[in-house]
Amino acid sequence: MNLFCVGLSHHTANVETRERFAGHAQSECILRDAGCTEVLLLATCNRVEVYGASEKRVSTEEVAHCLARKIEKDAHQYALPFYRYEGEKCIQHLFRVASGLDSMVVGESEILGQAKKAYESARQSGAVGPYMHRLFQRAFRVAKQVRTHTEITRGSVSVGSVAVDLAQRIFGQLDNCKVLVLGAGETSERTARALASRGVRDLRVSNRSNDRARELAERVGGQAVPFEKWPQQCRGVDILIASTSSEVPLLTPANLAPMLSDRADRPLFVIDIAVPRDVDPTVNEMEGVYLYDIDALRSVADQSLAMRRQQIASAEAIIAEHVADLLEKISGELNRASRMSGHPPVADSSLRV
Amino acid sequence: MDRNFLIVSTICFVAAVVHSGIELRAGLFRPMRFNFAAIGLGFVFQTAFLSIRGHALGRCPLTNLFEVFIFLAWSIALIYMVVGPAYRLSLMGAFTAPLVVLLQGFALIAPIDVHHPVKLPSNSWLEFHASVSLVAYGAFALACIAGVMYLVQERQLKTHQLHSIFYHLPPLADLFAVITRLLWWGFALYTIGLVSGFFVGRPLPYIQVVCAVGVWVLYALILQGRHLQHLAPKHVAALSIIGFSAALTLLWGITFTAQTTSLP
Numbered sequence: 001m002n003l004f005c006v007g008l009s010h011h012t013a014n015v016e017t018r019e020r021f022a023g024h025a026q027s028e029c030i031l032r033d034a035g036c037t038e039v040l041l042l043a044t045c046n047r048v049e050v051y052g053a054s055e056k057r058v059s060t061e062e063v064a065h066c067l068a069r070k071i072e073k074d075a076h077q078y079a080l081p082f083y084r085y086e087g088e089k090c091i092q093h094l095f096r097v098a099s100g101l102d103s104m105v106v107g108e109s110e111i112l113g114q115a116k117k118a119y120e121s122a123r124q125s126g127a128v129g130p131y132m133h134r135l136f137q138r139a140f141r142v143a144k145q146v147r148t149h150t151e152i153t154r155g156s157v158s159v160g161s162v163a164v165d166l167a168q169r170i171f172g173q174l175d176n177c178k179v180l181v182l183g184a185g186e187t188s189e190r191t192a193r194a195l196a197s198r199g200v201r202d203l204r205v206s207n208r209s210n211d212r213a214r215e216l217a218e219r220v221g222g223q224a225v226p227f228e229k230w231p232q233q234c235r236g237v238d239i240l241i242a243s244t245s246s247e248v249p250l251l252t253p254a255n256l257a258p259m260l261s262d263r264a265d266r267p268l269f270v271i272d273i274a275v276p277r278d279v280d281p282t283v284n285e286m287e288g289v290y291l292y293d294i295d296a297l298r299s300v301a302d303q304s305l306a307m308r309r310q311q312i313a314s315a316e317a318i319i320a321e322h323v324a325d326l327l328e329k330i331s332g333e334l335n336r337a338s339r340m341s342g343h344p345p346v347a348d349s350s351l352r353v
Numbered sequence: 354m355d356r357n358f359l360i361v362s363t364i365c366f367v368a369a370v371v372h373s374g375i376e377l378r379a380g381l382f383r384p385m386r387f388n389f390a391a392i393g394l395g396f397v398f399q400t401a402f403l404s405i406r407g408h409a410l411g412r413c414p415l416t417n418l419f420e421v422f423i424f425l426a427w428s429i430a431l432i433y434m435v436v437g438p439a440y441r442l443s444l445m446g447a448f449t450a451p452l453v454v455l456l457q458g459f460a461l462i463a464p465i466d467v468h469h470p471v472k473l474p475s476n477s478w479l480e481f482h483a484s485v486s487l488v489a490y491g492a493f494a495l496a497c498i499a500g501v502m503y504l505v506q507e508r509q510l511k512t513h514q515l516h517s518i519f520y521h522l523p524p525l526a527d528l529f530a531v532i533t534r535l536l537w538w539g540f541a542l543y544t545i546g547l548v549s550g551f552f553v554g555r556p557l558p559y560i561q562v563v564c565a566v567g568v569w570v571l572y573a574l575i576l577q578g579r580h581l582q583h584l585a586p587k588h589v590a591a592l593s594i595i596g597f598s599a600a601l602t603l604l605w606g607i608t609f610t611a612q613t614t615s616l617p
Contacts, residue, residue: 154520170510172524265582267525284511287585296513303515 002056003131003330005090006063006082007042007049010104013081021048021067034062038129040122040136042097044114046104051094053131060084088327094135095319098143100152107152107308112143134330142322149318150311155304159187159297163271164194166300167239170269170290178202180237181222182230183244184212187273191241192220204237206230208244234259241271242278252280260286271297355405356461359423362398363457365391366450373447377518388446389437395453396430403427413480418608419466421487425604426456428491436495436535444521448498479553486546490600492539493572496532497597500590503528507587529586532593533579540572558610564603571596 008021031039031052038053050063060082085093093102098115100107119136122128128136147153156165164174171177179200181192184207192203203222206229207213213224225233234240234256244250251270260268272279272293284291292300369391402423406414414420433449460466506522509515522528547569550557575592578584584592 151517151520154517155515166510168524169506169519170525172526263582265529265579265584265586267586287587290510292513299513300515307517 001037001131002054002058003052003087003090003135004054004058005049005051005085005093006060007047008081008083009047009049009102011102012083015045017081018046018048021064031058031063031066032127034058034066038132039127040118040132042115042118044111047097047102049097051090051132051135053129088323091135091326092319092323094139095142095322096316098139099146099315099319100143101146101312101315101319105157106305106312107154108157109147109153112140115143116140131330134326138322138326142319145322146315146318150314152308152311152315154311155300155307157301157305157308159273159294159301160190160194162297162300162304163191163241163292164198166290166292167195167269168198170267171238173199175199175201177238178236179204179222179239179241180225180230180233181205181216181220182240182242182250182278183207183274184209184216185243185273188241188243189216189220191271191273192216192222195239196220196222200239204233206233231255231259235262237268238266239269239271241273243273244278245274246278247276249280250278251283253282253286256283256286256289260288263288273297355402355409356466358398358402358405359457359461362395362402363454363461365395365398366454366457369395369446369450370454373450377447388450389434392430392433392446392450392453395450396427396434399423399427399430399457412475413484415480415483415487416469417465417467418605419460419463421483421604421608422456422460422465424484424487425490425494426453426460428488429453429456429494430491431488432491432495432535436531444502444518444523445495445498448501449495452494452498476553478549482546482549482553485542485549487604489539489542489546490597490604492535492542493593493597493600496535496539496593499528499532499535500593503532503586503590504594507590525586529589532586532590533576536572536576536579536589536593540569540576543569543572561607561610564606568596568600568603571599 008018010018013021031041031050035056035058036052036054040051042049042051048067050067052058052063064082096102098112100109100111103111115136119128119132119140122132156162167174167177174195177195177200179192179195179202181188181203184205192205196203203217203220204225205213205217205220205222206225206227207216208227210224210226213227216222217224234251240251242250267288267290270279270283270289270291272291275294277293279291279293281291281293283289369388372387372391403414403420406420410416415424429449430453433445437445437449502522503525506519506525506528509519510525523531547565550562550565571592575584575589575596578592579589
C-alpha cells in the first residue's frame, strides 16, 4: 500500500496558483478512478493537499490533473509547485499540518478544524477507509497533544487579537467592561468587533462625524456618543480604543488625571491605533493606565510568534514519537506494498514533482 | 522520628519548586496536577508531624520557634489548598512552595527546636490564640504571594514585555479580588486571635501587645484604604507584601521573647 500526499501550499505556490488548484468534492471520486483506494482532499486558503492510499503508484501529474478546475494545455504550468511525500514523510507532514507547524502563522488552530471537516466530508462520501481513518484520527490526537503540551498556540499574533487578549489579562471576564471607540476607522471596528465577540456588551462610538459614529455603532451593536462628550464618557469606561485622524494627542496626562480621580481601583486599558498617535505616550506612566499603541501591539504579536517558534522543537519531538509509533503499526503493510510495486522509498521531504 | 515526617514533607515541597522551575524555564508551565499533588502530600506529612508532636507535648505544638515555623508553613499550605483551586490560581503553587520550603528548611537547619526542660501546662485560650493567629498569618502569606503575582503581571503589562509566565498568571482583576478576600479572611482571623490573647489568664509582654496591635492597625488601614478606594490595586498588592513581612518579623519577635522569658 502506498501512502502519499501530493499538494501545494503557501510555501510553494502563490495565491493565484492555489486558486487554480483549489479542488472540489468531485476530485476525490476522480482520484479513486485513477487508482486510489482511499483519498482525502484538504483544501484551505493556504493549501490544497491530497492524501491517498493506493495499491499502485499514482503519479503527481495524475493528481494535479484531477485537482485542476480546467485542464490546461501546458501541464507543466501547474505541475511545478507540487510537492509529494510518501510513507513516513507523508505521515509526518500531515501531523505537522494538523498541529499548525506548517501554517503561515505557526500554531494557528484553524487548520485542525479544517482537517476534521475534510475528514468528515471524505468519510461521508465513502472516500476514506482504514488507512486514512487511522492516519487522520492519529493526526487529530497528535495536534491535541501538541497544543496541550507545548506553548505553540500561546499568545495572539494579530493586532486585534492581541488587544482583546490583553483586555482579558487585565479585566478577566469582559462582560461588564465598558468600551469607548474614538474614531470610526476600519481597525477600530475590527478591534471593537473582537471585543464584542468576547462578551463586551457596552460599546460606545464617538467620531467627529456623527453619522459615521452612528453607522459604526449600528454595525458593532453599540451606541453613538457626540464627539464633544467623549471626555465625560471616559470617566466610566474600562477600555478606550482611539483611532482618530487628529494631528495632536487627544488624551494627555493633564486631561486624563481628572477622569481617573474617582476610579482608583479600576484600571483603564487604552488602545491607541491611530497614526499619528491620539494618546500621549506618558499616559502609560499613570497609575492604573495601560497604554498600547500600534507598535506596542505589534511588538506583543511578534513576541508571541517568537515564543511559538521556540516551541517548534518540542512539537516536532511529539510528532516524531507518534510517526514512529504509527509507522511501526502499519509498516508491515506499507513495506509489502512498496516491495510489490517496486517503487523506491522516498528518502526525504524534498519536493518531488 | 517526627522530624522524618517533616523532612519528607520538605522534599515534597522542594519537588514542587523544582518542577515549577523546570517547567517555567522550558516555557511549558502546566503546574496544576503535579504541584497540587506535591503540595498536598507535603501538607499530609506536615499534619502528621504536628499531630505526633502535639500528642507528645499534650498540647498544641507551638512551644518554640521551630514549631511555630512549621505551624505557619502548614497554615500556608492549608490556605493554598483552599484558595488555589477555588480561584483557579494554578500558578500560586509555584509561589507558595518556595515560601514553605524556606520556612521549613530554615526550621530544620537552624538550632531552634529547643525543648522545654519541664512539660508546659495546657492553656486552651493560649493555644487557641496562637493557632488562630498562625492560620491568619497563613492567609496573609497567601495575600502576599498573590500580591507578588499581581506586581509581576502588572509590571509586564506596563512595560509591554510579556514573558511566558504572563499567559499563566490570572488576570489583574482576579488577582486583586483574591488579595482583597485573603486580606479580609486574615484580618478577621487575626482579630479573633488578638482578642483571644487577652483571655490567656496572665499578662502578656507589653512590647508583644503593642507590636501585635500595630500589625492589626496596618492591615486595618490597608483594608480601609481599599474599601474607600483610596489605594490603587498596585499599592494594595505592595502593602500586602509589606504587611506580611512586618507580621513575620513580629512573629519572630513574639516567639523569641516568649522563649527567653518563659512560655509562648
